[in-house]
Amino acid sequence: MRGLAAGAGVALGSPMVLAQTAPKVVVIGGGFAGASFARAIKREDPQIAVALIEPNAHYTACPLSNAVIAGLRDMEAQHFGYAGIEADGIVHVQQKAIGIDPEQRRVVLTDEVRLSYDRLIVAPGIDMRLDAIPGYDANAAERMPHAWKAGEQTLLLRRQLEAMEDGGLVVISAPANPFRCPPGPYERASLIAHYLKANKPRSKILILDAKEAFSKQRLFEAGWAALYPGMIEWVSLSFGGAVTEVDVATRTLRTEFGDHRAAVANVIPPQRAGAIAALAGVADRTGWCPIDPVTFESRLVPNIHVLGDAVIGGAMPKSAFSANAQAKAGADAVIALLRGRDPSAPKLINTCYSLLAPDYGISIAGVYSPKDGLLAEVEGAGGTSPLDASLAERAEEAAYGEAWFDTITAEAFG
Amino acid sequence: MTKALVSVPKTARRGDIIDIRAMIAHPMETGYRMGPNGVEIPRRIITRFVCTYGGEEVFFAEFFPAVSANPFVSFSLIASASGTVGFEWTDDQGQTESASAEIVVT
Numbered sequence: 272m273r274g275l276a277a278g279a280g281v282a283l284g285s286p287m288v289l290a291q292t293a294p295k296v297v298v299i300g301g302g303f304a305g306a307s308f309a310r311a312i313k314r315e316d317p318q319i320a321v322a323l324i325e326p327n328a329h330y331t332a333c334p335l336s337n338a339v340i341a342g343l344r345d346m347e348a349q350h351f352g353y354a355g356i357e358a359d360g361i362v363h364v365q366q367k368a369i370g371i372d373p374e375q376r377r378v379v380l381t382d383e384v385r386l387s388y389d390r391l392i393v394a395p396g397i398d399m400r401l402d403a404i405p406g407y408d409a410n411a412a413e414r415m416p417h418a419w420k421a422g423e424q425t426l427l428l429r430r431q432l433e434a435m436e437d438g439g440l441v442v443i444s445a446p447a448n449p450f451r452c453p454p455g456p457y458e459r460a461s462l463i464a465h466y467l468k469a470n471k472p473r474s475k476i477l478i479l480d481a482k483e484a485f486s487k488q489r490l491f492e493a494g495w496a497a498l499y500p501g502m503i504e505w506v507s508l509s510f511g512g513a514v515t516e517v518d519v520a521t522r523t524l525r526t527e528f529g530d531h532r533a534a535v536a537n538v539i540p541p542q543r544a545g546a547i548a549a550l551a552g553v554a555d556r557t558g559w560c561p562i563d564p565v566t567f568e569s570r571l572v573p574n575i576h577v578l579g580d581a582v583i584g585g586a587m588p589k590s591a592f593s594a595n596a597q598a599k600a601g602a603d604a605v606i607a608l609l610r611g612r613d614p615s616a617p618k619l620i621n622t623c624y625s626l627l628a629p630d631y632g633i634s635i636a637g638v639y640s641p642k643d644g645l646l647a648e649v650e651g652a653g654g655t656s657p658l659d660a661s662l663a664e665r666a667e668e669a670a671y672g673e674a675w676f677d678t679i680t681a682e683a684f685g
Numbered sequence: 686m687t688k689a690l691v692s693v694p695k696t697a698r699r700g701d702i703i704d705i706r707a708m709i710a711h712p713m714e715t716g717y718r719m720g721p722n723g724v725e726i727p728r729r730i731i732t733r734f735v736c737t738y739g740g741e742e743v744f745f746a747e748f749f750p751a752v753s754a755n756p757f758v759s760f761s762l763i764a765s766a767s768g769t770v771g772f773e774w775t776d777d778q779g780q781t782e783s784a785s786a787e788i789v790v791t
Contacts, residue, residue: 509708509755511690527706527759528690 294609297388301325303591304579305394306683307598326367336421341462351684371551394578395545403541406517415536431535437471439534444479444514446541453486458625464499478505480512494627544581564641566604585645593621624672632669693786697764708757715750733775739768
């Protein structure tokens, strides 16, 4: 008890892991970054006492949740519990962190309960910025869902699509960079088109984009032309893609060059690091967290490391694959720091698979290493699927994507 | 020059300050860049933008190489009478592109 928590009322596991001499590592956030980190550090150095603070009993994974929206997959397949993590000797503290005291190196769970740490990992994922688009607040999200955190929002968007009449206009608004899952809005448009083509073929999809270009753009556009001709229209920033206001009552999205009234509106707003990052003082004015790219230690608060979507990752995109890669490199670095060794510079890999249809997958891969204080792309490594790949190859990539999901969720939660 | 987009309120009351927006798809090639073959890419920019209201010039702008591709201009006018708001872009080869929108002022 004393080893990890000051105060009563929290059962933190076996006395062995809490031996007072063992270094204490506390992880806030049980997503891909936090869960992967907790397991990686425990596996590499079982002496370290690891507590994972996560209020939810299970995690709802975002990758493949676009398939849930399109009715191709059950939500249950996105749920992952923490039993496997607990079996590793990691203490799952099913509470919410409400504050951090970096001077005393303690996490505040409730008024009475504090958890002390030698190194703290903040892996809070993202929060929607519900003040960024006039008219788009928490209430608006109930009518024009973002569905950018998997869960109720995902199911809400699916129900709206199911309820929509044939011939309806689905509008997806995509934010400027950086945001979680750069190819996500375009995969979503593809899979919604797949659903509409089979069920409501007179319907159309309009993507209003606050960017001039997007991830895997040529592959997506070629796929749309082949699979869903005339169904998906993409409007770039210059051509009036930036949504300046929404009117919830009429489901209207306003842009600099006109209004678009939607039957179903999926507004993906700009984002920031999850709320605890700001409370911990590790987020800067951008809303994201500057880090040392070798150790993932915050540039703003010592002894706190930030992982996953919340970080300013330089060239590295915000993805589950990135979060997992950062978590494993971060675990190495934290062990080195705890044991008084020099951390070594990591080489990190990311791959993002996107589905354009259940049997049509594309991918982008990149390799990243620290350079000039950020994570920079290693030139000549990585790439995308070929533009002229055969349908058999697209089907293989779709299968690789699903295999990747099984692998990464097994590694983080299994 | 290919595509221009303009935004003018359809209706306004006399004396209202109205927002006008105009964008044209254009590379705004500076003339300072080298192509992949090592040869300079020739300069090609829009040099002048004019807005007319009821046939009278009410706004103009000169563009230079530092202006980005797809230049976007936003300004305000005072709604004085119903009529046509016209837009014209001229590039450094003398080619022009135009667009217009009607406004009803009550």
